Amino acid sequence: MAQEVWVVLEADESGIKEGSLETLSEARKLVSLREGHLAVITIAGSEEVQRDIQPFAPDVLYVPPPEASMLGPQTLGDMLADMIGRRKPAAVLAAETIFGHEVLADVSSRLQLPFFPDCVTLSWDQGGRLVAERYHCFDRVSATLAGRGPTVLASLRTGLINIKKGMPSSKTQVEIMDGWPAQVSAVRVLEFIKADPRTVDLSDAEVIVSGGRGMGTAENFQRLWELADLLGASVGGSRVARDNGWIPLERQIGQTGKSVSPKLIISCGISGATQHTFGMKDAKTIIAINKDKNAPILKLADLGIVGDVNEIVPAVIKLIKEGLQQRAG
Ligand SMILES: Cc1cc2nc3c(=O)[nH]c(=O)nc-3n(C[C@H](O)[C@H](O)[C@H](O)COP(=O)(O)OP(=O)(O)OC[C@H]3O[C@@H](n4cnc5c(N)ncnc54)[C@H](O)[C@@H]3O)c2cc1C
Known part of the structure; x- marks a missing residue:
């Protein structure tokens, strides 16, 4: 069976976040380099979000949240760790945002999986391992890292990758998954406050x-x-x-x-x-x-x-x- 590459999607009421679209583009490239299969994992189930996914990925793993409240990264990490354990994707990617970084770092520590944060490109080596390029020392040094393990986690630097859509897939499959932990973590997101342009990165x-x-x-x-x-x-x-x-x-x-x-x-x-x-x-x-x-x-x-x-x-x-x-x- 073709190995799965997952993208953890970030979306809000205005649609899929730019960084997630960039990550989807890189994931499409990754899948095309090797016999692979791209799936998007999302807790946002609106028709708009699913329509926007169509030009990128044939499969959507939709995990309806247990309640309307906004969930903290640890609860999301719990859910993702459970799903990874069940399906063992080759790679799980997210945009290098506070959300993406925190969720993948959480999963990495729970499952002891390698996590490459803030990557600029991704590919495979001849042995089929995920290879990530990332910068160090204020971006003056570039390093190539190869992942070992059943699943490798990586987040992609935002603002670098051009969004490249494919033809919208007419047969996008939405699989409704159940992966939430019985206990929702003590940390909850109560509110999102729009960043102040004077201080935003x-x-x-x-x-x-x-x-x-x-x-x-x-x-x-x-x-x-x-x-x-x-x-x-x-x-x-x-x-x-x-x-x-x-x-x-x-x-x-x-x-x-x-x-x-x-x-x-x-x-x-x-x-x-x-x-x-x-x-x-x-x-x-x-x-x-x-x-x-x-x-x-x-x-x-x-x-x-x-x-x-x-x-x-x-x-x-x-x-x-x-x-x-x-x-x-
Ligand atoms: C290894 C290396 C790394 C570098 N990294 C960076 C980097 O990350 N970022 C970066 O920016 N540079 C970097 N530089 C420097 C870069 O090469 C340029 O020197 C720098 O970008 C020039 O800055 P500037 O456009 O402000 O100045 P200038 O090149 O001097 O240009 C000033 C411009 O202002 C115009 N101008 C002047 N007065 C007015 C006016 N009153 N009204 C309208 N226009 C006016 C001029 O016509 C001119 O085009 C790097 C250089 C090296 C060697």
Whole structure:
């Protein structure tokens, strides 16, 4: 029988989380490299979620939650450990989010299975073992790890993998599973609070305002925070912005900084060096403001604005504020 690869799905009322779709894409690739079979394990049973799974996986293992309350990772870990024990999939994958990491780490310690967190690619070696590539030492060193054991667990870094759907499967099988422990763990999730764009990890930000040397001074750079607050966005920047002390290291975007894939990034006074674009080229929409019409970032941008960022950004802030005032009045 073909060995199963499972993806632990994260979904909420707005649908399947981006990181889970990326993990599904990597899992499809993994299954195609070897005689394998992809199944999705989910506790979200809505028709929308099952429809969104169809372009990725033929099988859905739906585990209806025992009660309407939101379950903690330990209870989910209990359930997953029980299901793994019964079906022995070759690999169980999840997105490298707080949820995905916690659940897989919990299962790993219960069943003594290898867990590779925060992987960037997955494949098989010739002996059929799962091989994971991951970065160490602030992403300066890459390591290849091979898993030993009946089942290997791995989480995938979000924002790196392009989502690749297949043809929607007309014969998606939904198997309703029963795997919940008799006792629900003492830890329960009571509420999800939306992340504050000022503090959210840049890799999870949906909108980013990003600045580089062209901002000129720390005072000018402060305007990007004002724009970001108005847009509900996070702030990032180039290495020069970091070297100048305008942003901390965790807000640097690029090869030696964060890889981001927001819905929108507004690049202000950034030239578009390859070491920078490495970290932001997967943004869905790129708007770039640069006074040099030949700046490489303008070739990458969906919308390029040639002009002085220190005139354009204040003008945009003014327009947004006027618009908000009109709406309020
Ligand atoms: C090993 C290595 C790793 C690196 N890793 C990273 C990394 O992770 N991230 C990263 O960002 N860089 C990284 N770099 C550095 C990278 O090569 C570039 O030097 C850096 O990205 C340039 O930053 P910048 O675009 O802010 O500055 P610049 O390249 O100097 O560009 C400034 C831009 O601003 C424009 N400009 C100037 N004034 C204005 C104005 N008033 N209005 C509008 N536009 C204006 C200019 O036309 C120019 O295009 C790395 C380099 C190396 C060698």
